[in-house]
Amino acid sequence: MDVLVVGGGASGLVSAITAAKSGCKVTILEKNSKCGKKLLVTGNGHCNYWNELQEIDKYHTNNPECFTPIFNLAKDKVLNFFKELGIIPKIKNGYYYPSSNQSISILNALLNLAKYYKVNIVYEEEVTSIKKNHKFLVKTLNNSNEADKVIIATGSMASIKDKSVTGYDLASSLGHTIVPLLPSLVQLKSNDHLCKELKGVRCDVKLSLYEDNNLIKEEMGELQFTDYGLSGICVLNLSRYISIGLEDNKNEVIKINFLSWLEEDTLSFISNQSNKLPYYTISNILDGMLNYKIGNEILKKCNIKANAKLEDLDNHRLNLLIEYLTKYPVEITGTRNLTDAQVCRGGISLKEINPSTMESKLVKGLYFTGEVLDVDGDCGGYNLGFAWMSGLIAGKSVSKEK
Numbered sequence: 001m002d003v004l005v006v007g008g009g010a011s012g013l014v015s016a017i018t019a020a021k022s023g024c025k026v027t028i029l030e031k032n033s034k035c036g037k038k039l040l041v042t043g044n045g046h047c048n049y050w051n052e053l054q055e056i057d058k059y060h061t062n063n064p065e066c067f068t069p070i071f072n073l074a075k076d077k078v079l080n081f082f083k084e085l086g087i088i089p090k091i092k093n094g095y096y097y098p099s100s101n102q103s104i105s106i107l108n109a110l111l112n113l114a115k116y117y118k119v120n121i122v123y124e125e126e127v128t129s130i131k132k133n134h135k136f137l138v139k140t141l142n143n144s145n146e147a148d149k150v151i152i153a154t155g156s157m158a159s160i161k162d163k164s165v166t167g168y169d170l171a172s173s174l175g176h177t178i179v180p181l182l183p184s185l186v187q188l189k190s191n192d193h194l195c196k197e198l199k200g201v202r203c204d205v206k207l208s209l210y211e212d213n214n215l216i217k218e219e220m221g222e223l224q225f226t227d228y229g230l231s232g233i234c235v236l237n238l239s240r241y242i243s244i245g246l247e248d249n250k251n252e253v254i255k256i257n258f259l260s261w262l263e264e265d266t267l268s269f270i271s272n273q274s275n276k277l278p279y280y281t282i283s284n285i286l287d288g289m290l291n292y293k294i295g296n297e298i299l300k301k302c303n304i305k306a307n308a309k310l311e312d313l314d315n316h317r318l319n320l321l322i323e324y325l326t327k328y329p330v331e332i333t334g335t336r337n338l339t340d341a342q343v344c345r346g347g348i349s350l351k352e353i354n355p356s357t358m359e360s361k362l363v364k365g366l367y368f369t370g371e372v373l374d375v376d377g378d379c380g381g382y383n384l385g386f387a388w389m390s391g392l393i394a395g396k397s398v399s400k401e402k
């Protein structure tokens with residue numbers, strides 16, 4: 001059985017190894033001069049490849065009913081595969097990294113195993129078309145190849161700057177539907193002056209996302225202010241909802257709770273502090289609770305003088321102060337582009353894929369893996385998680401009709 005894998009990234013390498021291990025003759029056609037370019041930059045070069053917390057709601061797709069069987073079939077197989085690779089995990093708060101702390105360890109292990117199972121990797125071969133007669137005819141910029149089965153593992157457009165033939169082009173030429181592509185796990189843009197004023201400041205917060213005034217999602221974590229808007233993992237995890245909402249012309253507002261650590265009522269806490277420290281101005285009290293730049297900006301926004309004391313504030317100012325400390329509203333005007341995003345929301349519709357094999361329901365012998373499909377995950381190893389899961393299923397399935 002001749003199997004061609006289009007793309008030598010995370011899911012392509014896993015599917016190629018699994019197919020070759022089951023006895024198939026496997027060739028990877030990779031457009032770059034090296035495999036796993038994106039894999040190398042994951043987790044800031046440390047590669048967060050899995051997460052202990054495997055819950056279905058960490059993964060997003062237009063067709064969750066088609067995703068569930070994939071998840072149930074493969075989630076328990078991933079860590080065994082990593083054992084076979086010889087990767088010793090380092091687990092931080094449930095996030096898996098290689099103990100070397102270097103993504104290259106994972107790429108090298110995949111390449112070693114691919115070599116062991118005699119996977120042929122052809123570099124600088126961009127696949128430009130796939131046709132099916134009794135066999136597949138796969139054309140690249142330089143060559144033509146025949147195969148019994150083809151796995152499309154081309155990944156998404158997220159963070160890709162070059163223009164080449166994508167997996168979406170190849171899939172749609174074979175009749176597949178593409179769920180619209182939007183940036184996900186991406187920074188957010190806002191014109192709120194607070195972002196520019198606080199550029200560079202990082203703080204632990206709780207974020208509440210309101211869409212047309214309805215609360216739709218909350219996240220906690222470290223927020224980073226930038227000159228264009230907001231960044232940080234908690235922001236990235238909200239970005240897919242905002243991408244979709246803005247596309248539908250919805251109003252997207254993130255309310256920031258700067259005092260997410262505070263267990264008691266904010267007003268009584270500040271009043272107690274003021275009673276305990278009668279010589280303190282309101283600015284001095286905030287300095288004990290927050291980054292001083294945040295406190296200063298909030299006081300300015302409430303029109304409160306820095307030398308004012310708590311007892312100088314009327315009810316209106318006091319309520320405004322509490323409101324901005326715990327629910328500071330930042331209107332989101334956009335996301336950064338797909339080229340800045342970690343992943344892409346949308347892709348080849350799961351409705352057209354058999355979830356127990358990853359085979360196309362439209363073209364027999366054609367398989368899909370990884371981010372080219374309509375699945376995107378939260379931050380925390382879930383996107384690579386899907387690459388491994390789908391790669392393992394497809395690699396096993398291609399050998400079935402040997």
Ligand SMILES: Cc1cc2nc3c(=O)[nH]c(=O)nc-3n(C[C@H](O)[C@H](O)[C@H](O)COP(=O)(O)OP(=O)(O)OC[C@H]3O[C@@H](n4cnc5c(N)ncnc54)[C@H](O)[C@@H]3O)c2cc1C
Binds near residue numbers: 165166
């Ligand atoms: C900055 C950044 C950090 C990230 N960090 C993490 C993280 O820590 N944890 C996590 O889980 N996920 C992370 N991700 C997401 C993760 O990298 C992807 O979800 C994952 O790599 C997808 O695997 P894939 O096999 O589908 O695609 P890819 O790994 O992108 O591989 C696709 C391959 O196909 C090749 N290709 C494309 N088109 C063609 C063609 N026409 N012909 C031949 N070859 C082609 C490409 O060159 C590429 O090698 C991160 C992404 C980015 C951008």
